[in-house]
Amino acid sequence: TLGEVPYNSTLGEVPYNSTLGEVPYNSTLGEVPESTSRIFLLVYLSLVCMSTLLGDSIILVASLKYQALQLHKTLVVLIQYIAVNDILVVIFTGLPGIAALAADRWVLYPIMCDASLFVYASSAA
Numbered sequence: 293t294l295g296e297v298p299y300n301s302t303l304g305e306v307p308y309n310s311t312l313g314e315v316p317y318n319s320t321l322g323e324v325p326e327s328t329s330r331i332f333l334l335v336y337l338s339l340v341c342m343s344t345l346l347g348d349s350i351i352l353v354a355s356l357k358y359q360a361l362q363l364h365k366t367l368v369v370l371i372q373y374i375a376v377n378d379i380l381v382v383i384f385t386g387l388p389g390i391a392a393l394a395a396d397r398w399v400l401y402p403i404m405c406d407a408s409l410f411v412y413a414s415s416a417a
Contacts, residue, residue: 330393330396333393334390334393334394337386337389337390337393338390340386341382341386341387341390344378344379344382344386345379345382348375348376348378348379349379351371351372351375352372352375352376355368355371355372355375356372377415380411380415381411381412381415384404384407384408384411384412385408385411385412388400388404388405388408389408
């Protein structure tokens with residue numbers, strides 16, 4: 293139809309409908325088009341990050357300071373490792389993700405993008 297530009301898959305361009313003046317949602321860039329969706333995601337990610345930091349901090353304090361975990365030493369070290377890893381994932385992926393979602397663009401330095409990808413990939417291993 294008139295006013296529509298076809299999708300160019302070689303350049304990765306998003307189709308643009310000039311008659312409506314709207315660019316459709318581009319899932320490859322992770323854009324969130326509506327403000328209600330953005331607010332919901334910001335609240336949800338903030339709650340997940342806060343609960344993760346609180347829960348993992350409680351686990352570390354309980355196991356290091358109070359020796360509350362009466363398990364084999366190897367299991368306690370494994371639980372502590374998982375808690376520390378979980379905290380690192382939140383710091384390097386969750387919090388920058390919240391900042392990028394709130395600003396609608398990546399606001400941190402490019403090295404932080406690489407660091408968050410590295411932490412995310414190494415924690416999955």
